[in-house]
Amino acid sequence: MMRKLLRGGMVVSMDPAVGDLGQGDVLIEDGRIAAVATTLDAAGTADAEVVDATGKIVMPGFVDTHRHTWQTAFRGIGADWTFDQYGVAMHGTLRPHYQPEDVYLGNLLGRIEALASGVTTMLDWFHCSDRPENADAALQALREAPGHSVFCYCAGMAGEPDIAPEITRVRSQLPDDGMVLGLRGPQLTTMDTTAADVALARELGLRVSVHVHGATGWPSGHRPIAEMRDRGLLDDRTTFVHGNGISDDQVAMMADAGCSVTVSPDVELKMGFGWPETGRMLAAGIRPSLSIDDCPSAGGDMFSTMRTAFAVQRGLDGGLTARDFVEFATVDGARTCGLDARTGSITVGKDADLILLNAEDPSVFPVGNPVGTIVAAGHPGLVDSVFVAGRAVKRDGRLLGVDLPALRARLLESRERIATAAGIAVDGSWTPPAR
């Protein structure tokens, strides 16, 4: 039996039955959390490999519930883009030039970056789906990166009339909890197509995830959630991405059906979707989760994501606390992915998806209130160690078993190839036209 003992850390469990421990031990056995207590007795842990967690915060790894990872090579170039410009740039201009190798590298480096900043579980919302080989390349990267990844596959972006054969093909390669059907949804296609896609998901036993937000300018009177509800398309395996600007009665329909919501605060604010809806969703009875969305226009770490959403909500109504946002980024994220029995908190029996944050870093020292520090001052530089199902993937601030210089060189080549083919500059001088 493989045993590890994380000894003497400040434990932020996100499990109400465990609570926070000013100093505590976590025992891992065969990849799962076997015990957590202020002090675990020496006899019960004698043969365990000891990881000294003194001076560290021990917490569950983050869950990012929506990221278009394939776009990683174009980090930062869209910081000033509007939503229209993003659509023209990423989908209209760059996506058609992506080859499978480009998808592979974007997904691999993106997933590795997420791991390095403490995201142990990530839903890859994949819509670079112009050919089946792109999906295969995306999956290969997710398999190679040592984290929990859920492949949210939105096939048919290039306009294929029938996605069922392709979705069925990929479905057969993945475990039940490893795939979600990404709906083109009412914003990218018709309600009839949405209904057919949901029927396919149900037939294949898949959860669904669908973008709905107020930035697209719905024709007046168009009520996407109400229409989906009326056609029986809402259930507790449905996740809405964003949800900004949806009327109160439609939010209530989402809550009634048990739907989940993922909020991407940075992208929503910068691209003009409206205020992030964490507080509004909670008030309606939906516990939101958090997500990065896209790295061309937002950073990839959950610390800044939590902080943006936290600051906005405090500014709007003074509501919610730092702890709410750590819950959104951990346990509520796990629930959004249907993985709450497996991950999201330091609970005996769950996978040991754990991160250690350096509480002695000058940017946060001294740490008296770990939860407050994580949200108000946390950053990826604090992530000392990352364990996925008990396996160390980062220790002492360094990723293990990853040849970053080689991967960086390949990603730069990929970016150069795509940018040249598309005829665009990557130095910030390219201003994509709005539609």
Ligand SMILES: [Zn+2]
């Ligand atoms: Zn998105």
